[in-house]
Amino acid sequence: MILLLDHRHDLTNTFDGSILEGSRLRGGIGLVRQVSSPKTITDNPPVEIRNPVTVDAVSATKTFLLKPGDRVILDLASASLDPEAFPDPELIKLDRPIESYLACGVDPQESLGTDMDRVVATSIFKAILRHRELKRAIGKRVGVKSFPTTVWDGQVGRSRLEFEGLRTYLTDDERSFQPVPSSLRIVFVDQM
């Protein structure tokens, strides 16, 4: 990972941008939508998916005819690493246009507003990062444990590259899965 903090015009924006970038790289959520009127949407996905109506062999672009009642799943983790919208997707760049970011952690149809989400995220993050020598705790049961989300497809599961799709997280007792992280142990030096 290369350090890219060249575009430090404004401190606040830098901090804000760091959250957007961090969540873009690791904070994938999946959103579900139901189609209510017929639509045609073109997608050029990195993996094979079902229901292709037309397949353009060269660009692997697929066009879907969506009928009312169809369900649409939006893989925000993949979309947030799409090189078309985010050149050099694996790098932290703080000068990306703010409109490119898809959602600040909360389903836009249920959020309290993007500005509110960003203020809350920045405030809590800042309050944590004020502390010196922040690091992960040492030991086995620390860290966020996750796996690529796979969809059961009968005998054969879908496999994906790491961090190219949605993640599914282990619950605190490691008995089942949940869509959000449950535990991350850290150590810090008290500020006072």
Next chain:
Amino acid sequence: MNKGHVFHKLVLRAFPNAGLAPNSIYAHFPLVVPSENMKIHQSLGSAGRYSWDKPNNGKEQVVFRSHKSVKAILSDNESFQRVSSISGSAPKLGLGDRDNEMPSTKQKFVYKPEGWAKEIRTFCLSKVEELLRERGVPREVNGQSTHEVDIVRDVISVTATHLVSSMFNLPLQTSANPDGKYSEVELFDLLYTIFAGSSFDPDVATAFARREKSEEAAQQVGSNIVATAKTGGLSGLAKRIKSLMHGSAGTGPSLPSFGSLLVRQLVDMADSLDGAVFGFLLPMASSSVVGYTALLSSCLEYYLGDGIAHLPDLNRLANTDTQDADDALSR
């Protein structure tokens, strides 16, 4: 759920591409013909929980992964509506009818008082400090005295729960509101359960159970809020909701200018307390609490892992607290 029947797990996992809805009666009670099932479930009063559509009704599920198509779908709230995880079940949360209204009116009804960003920042800062101090366990690491804490479970999720509870006047037990019905862990778990019922989860066999639990949790929290508000008991919450229903603005303990006015706005929007609680308050509160937790923990995980090179910079920036920064944030 299902009076103990678990046949749907086998059916749904064996035939993932058969076009069976997670609550399809064909998956849940496959040994009885649908017409007879209908009679049984009508007499049990549970017919509304299941989808009675035939399998393979031509409805497709498509995953979109490119930025362009995701962006296009997210900005088209008319054609693509948020759904609960099980199609066909009664929208007890009241979301089904209200999805159309939400995007256009949201900016209007999410009440933002003067200086709201500063208020939120002060609240978050003091809450996080308090929790780190309270929950941090002293640890000696290489001769240096440090504190260890589960930042997700003990700090981020708790702060988000307290923040959203203050904004929406949820019945959270705090030192300022000792009569609150739920502890912070209970309330977070309930909000998470409500959220999980409508979030994306690839495991089709557990979708029905999640949805049932979600509705149960929503009923529990929602009816509690409604009942307390209606009976006008002695709790701080009741007083606050009552006063806002009668027009005098009450004050919350920590976010004085939010709370009551925000809820009043929701009540105005929904024309009824029930509608406000089940249609707006619970979906927004649960989505926000879980969303903030997910966002911040994955973000922090990145900056403590692969992105550790950026950490010193962020630490320095976080300690640069200026008035300008506050103003720039609330622009």
